Amino acid sequence: MPWCSLALKAGSSTKPKHSALYPATAWYICPEAWYLERAGAARSSAGARRLQAGSDAHHQIGRRTDNLHALDSVRQVLLMAILVLVVVVAAQIVSARGLFGP
């Protein structure tokens, strides 16, 4: 798992105890909710609203996280461009002043 290896990079000598992962298909927090859903129990309107609000809030957090990733990626590209520009400008200054010339 890539993020596991990232964590282990710091020099930890421990080994993973389990590697089994469940497919990310379920979103139940509670066996009770899981059972009620399977049993087809009706959800109260207040409960449904709360659930929807919580779900919307998490979607929003997900969108913000995606935006943050995109922003950070652009920043990295920009940083590379800045470094290249610095080198080019420095080289031009050096050659214009003839520092290495006769």
Added chain:
Amino acid sequence: MPVLAILLVLAVVLYAVMAALSRRQRARLGLDDGEILAADDTRTGVPTLYSERLGLVGRPDHLLASDGVLIPVEQKPRSGRLQLSHVLQVAAQCVLVEDVCGVRPPYGVVVLEGGIRERVAFTPALERKLLTTDAGTVGQGCRAWLALGGAEVPGIWLSGNLLV
């Protein structure tokens, strides 16, 4: 050369603006430090962690890498204060990360309403409390309900998407 110099200055200004925006976004998400390795509800996604040993299944909202360790983060955007259930939930995520990766997170993070960040130290005492709490964070009565209903349950689901 002046063109390049102007371009350079513009790029630096743009970079500074973007860095400020990034810091602001991170603060709003309560993710001040660490690299975001995985995030639920995003294009990156986050794996569902499973511990056979404990019968726990969970998916943290964010997984951060900070100083060589993984930090699970639970988002509670509709909660104004840290509750015991939040503490136990993030402790369960810590247990799962340790079980799957073999590296013990020193702490987990709960992000409350307004991006307020609460660090929860993952101490042996908290782990003991979690493991001795009947059904932990999943709420009282779950086991009793299941005993009555007799349903088969894949484990205790811990996700950030529902109220605890």
